[in-house]
Amino acid sequence: xxxxxxxxxxxxxxxxxxxxxxxxxxxxxxxxxxxxxxxxxxxxxxxxxxxxxxxxxxxxxxxxxxxxxxxxxxxxxxxxxxxxxxxxxxxxxxxxxxxxxxxxxxxxxxxxxxxxxxxxxxxxxxxxxxxxxxxxxxxxxxxxxxxxxxxxxxxxxxxxxxxxxxxxxxxxxxxxxxxxxxxxxxxxxxxxxxxxxxx
Amino acid sequence: xxxxxxxxxxxxxxxxxxxxxxxxxxxxxxxxxxxxxxxxxxxxxxxxxxxxxxxxxxxxxxxxxxxxxxxxxxxxxxxxxxxxxxxxxxxxxxxxxxxxxxxxxxxxxxxxxxxxxxxxxxxxxxxxxxxxxxxxxxxxxxxxxxxxxxxxxxxxxxxxxxxxxxxxxxxxxxxxxxxxxxxxxxxxxxxxxxxxxxx
Numbered sequence: 001x002x003x004x005x006x007x008x009x010x011x012x013x014x015x016x017x018x019x020x021x022x023x024x025x026x027x028x029x030x031x032x033x034x035x036x037x038x039x040x041x042x043x044x045x046x047x048x049x050x051x052x053x054x055x056x057x058x059x060x061x062x063x064x065x066x067x068x069x070x071x072x073x074x075x076x077x078x079x080x081x082x083x084x085x086x087x088x089x090x091x092x093x094x095x096x097x098x099x100x101x102x103x104x105x106x107x108x109x110x111x112x113x114x115x116x117x118x119x120x121x122x123x124x125x126x127x128x129x130x131x132x133x134x135x136x137x138x139x140x141x142x143x144x145x146x147x148x149x150x151x152x153x154x155x156x157x158x159x160x161x162x163x164x165x166x167x168x169x170x171x172x173x174x175x176x177x178x179x180x181x182x183x184x185x186x187x188x189x190x191x192x193x194x195x196x197x198x199x
Numbered sequence: 200x201x202x203x204x205x206x207x208x209x210x211x212x213x214x215x216x217x218x219x220x221x222x223x224x225x226x227x228x229x230x231x232x233x234x235x236x237x238x239x240x241x242x243x244x245x246x247x248x249x250x251x252x253x254x255x256x257x258x259x260x261x262x263x264x265x266x267x268x269x270x271x272x273x274x275x276x277x278x279x280x281x282x283x284x285x286x287x288x289x290x291x292x293x294x295x296x297x298x299x300x301x302x303x304x305x306x307x308x309x310x311x312x313x314x315x316x317x318x319x320x321x322x323x324x325x326x327x328x329x330x331x332x333x334x335x336x337x338x339x340x341x342x343x344x345x346x347x348x349x350x351x352x353x354x355x356x357x358x359x360x361x362x363x364x365x366x367x368x369x370x371x372x373x374x375x376x377x378x379x380x381x382x383x384x385x386x387x388x389x390x391x392x393x394x395x396x397x398x
Contacts, residue, residue: 028321029322030318032229032231032232033231107321108321109321110321114317114368114371115317117371117372117374117375118309118313118314118318118371118374119229119317119318121374121375121377122227122306122307122308122309122374122377123228128375128376128377131375132375132376135372135375135376155387155388155391157384158384158385158387158388159388161372161381161384161385161388162365162384162385162388162389164368164372165364165365165366165367165368165369165371165372165381165385166361166364166365166368167364167368168364168367168368168372169313169363169364169365169366169367169368169369169371170360170364170368172313172316172317172364172367172368172371173316173334173360173363173364173367175316175317175320175321176316176320176327176330176331176334177327177331177334178320178327182360182364185356185357185360185361186357186360186364188354188357189354189357189358189360189361189392192354192392192395193388193391193392193395196391196392196395
């Protein structure tokens, strides 16, 4: 607007920067192993500014799940499956895209959702609900696509659950082996299963 | 032996007690969130005795993987699959036994191997190797059983990988939802796949 002065302190950008730094640190080192002090330092923010946006480490953790992990699952998994020709094609393409990017990266940090679920969901019902909602949306997107492929597919919900479980578990094995091989092996088996339910 | 005096300090029992306490604490709270001080206190051992057996927390973590987590995978998964009539029957029985025990327990702590893998394998190659060996033995046992069912089954290795991945991921979802439902849903889908490869 004319007359509005540009603010040198932009709270939205600052909040976003804190979330970016926190999401990366949780993914690389885990939630408990990351201190809020580390995050403040890396994001270049004062304690006052940090606590204005995130009164507790937990509020930051929940925001990372909802505003960084959930959109990543949406972008990496849900959108490609939704727009693919079939559920099978969508799922296999996502597995292969992720395997290829792990090869290029040379390091497997694991699935951000899985990592935070394992670390936080037992001890805290709010974290449990936050990660549970992301898993549910992910499973549902694959199930819906399977139902579109084959009207009334009776096992669409099971397929959604299995694909998400197989991916999460394969990423855990990939993290243990620091290799994309478990993803490719599992994808080829899921292909057999998904082909069997084709119309 | 005649003349041998009973020792009131039994180092083997003490070492075992430390491992039991540590395995339970890592499973309930995670490795990083558990201090060696907590473990000494709960096991009722002095710092000297503790450090005699485990010079570092890492040496304790590795021993938990090798002497508590690996035998648990052997007992819960590998032995029942090996002695089952078929791979399909073995895998489905294990999924159902675990789902039933989660129902009874009313709380899902998750898969001990998966929990430690997610927390530790990225940062440390020795942990990586230790958990990787457990995953490998587990996958191989299922693959071997699938090969016995159907001589030369070309996708036995893939089936071993998929079953372990699906179980690990389903346990992560079960932890997020604090419910055994993801295990049962995934088991029914795996049944379809394993039936398709029957002789």
